[in-house]
Amino acid sequence: QLQLQESGSGLVRPSQTLSLTCAVSGDSINSGGYSWSWIRQPPGQGLEWIGSIYQGGNTYYNPSLKSRVTISEDRSNNQFSLNLNSVTAADTAVYYCARDSGSHGGGFDFWGQGTLVTVSS
Amino acid sequence: DIQMTQSPSTLSASVGDRVTITCRASQNINGWLAWYQQKPGQAPKLLIYKASTLQSGVPSRFSGSGSGTEFTLTISSLQPDDFATYYCQQYNTYSTFGGGTKVEIQ
Numbered sequence: 339q340l341q342l343q344e345s346g347s348g349l350v351r352p353s354q355t356l357s358l359t360c361a362v363s364g365d366s367i368n369s370g371g372y373s374w375s376w377i378r379q380p381p382g383q384g385l386e387w388i389g390s391i392y393q394g395g396n397t398y399y400n401p402s403l404k405s406r407v408t409i410s411e412d413r414s415n416n417q418f419s420l421n422l423n424s425v426t427a428a429d430t431a432v433y434y435c436a437r438d439s440g441s442h443g444g445g446f447d448f449w450g451q452g453t454l455v456t457v458s459s
Numbered sequence: 460d461i462q463m464t465q466s467p468s469t470l471s472a473s474v475g476d477r478v479t480i481t482c483r484a485s486q487n488i489n490g491w492l493a494w495y496q497q498k499p500g501q502a503p504k505l506l507i508y509k510a511s512t513l514q515s516g517v518p519s520r521f522s523g524s525g526s527g528t529e530f531t532l533t534i535s536s537l538q539p540d541d542f543a544t545y546y547c548q549q550y551n552t553y554s555t556f557g558g559g560t561k562v563e564i565q
Binding site: 375384385386387390398400401402434436438439443444445446447449450451452 | 460491493495501502503504505507508509512514546548550553554555556557558559
């Protein structure tokens with residue numbers, strides 16, 4: 339069974355960089371037809387797609403966050419990461435990593451449990 | 460950017476009710492639409508993809524329909540486990556979620 343687990347700092351200072359990693363077990367991030375994504379949810383609010391990384395390393399980002407976001411992969415450790423720079427209080431949210439089933443139908447079919455990141459001095 | 464508008468934002472219903480949630484896209488999304496269920500403190504769960512295909516393991520009381528810019532999620536007979544917040548998501552161009560519909564006990 340595929341499992342995803344987020345890890346990283348739960349508290350980030352304003353203007354600093356938020357860094358999270360998603361460890362994937364039960365399947366390879368190189369599996370064909372899938373991509374790997376980050377999604378966030380501010381407290382009490384809805385879901386926002388941050389970006390995705392595809393097989394081969396191509397990345398796509400939410401245009402509203404594109405200037406601050408980098409998603410990368412570490413194939414040797416079967417994990418992928420999120421960096422979000424110049425954070426403000428508006429970036430406080432639960433951050434989820436998820437698998438996008440892509441050519442297998444679409445939709446985020448597996449999710450991590452989520453990790454709360456608070457931006458505060 | 461494609462905007463997704465869900466209605467209603469809150470829905471009060473009773474066990475056994477038939478429930479319908481609507482999701483409208485700001486442009487044609489060619490059927491590339493998914494529905495999720497989220498309970499407090501949990502990650503969202505994929506219910507339906509490609510507008511009407513039921514994800515494996517999801518009860519058949521859930522169904523999706525629609526095309527173009529208008530889509531619906533229907534729960535044929537609401538069960539106690541179904542009280543939750545539901546989100547639609549388009550994945551025709553990047554990805555955008557609707558604002559959510561909270562289904563609460565009447």
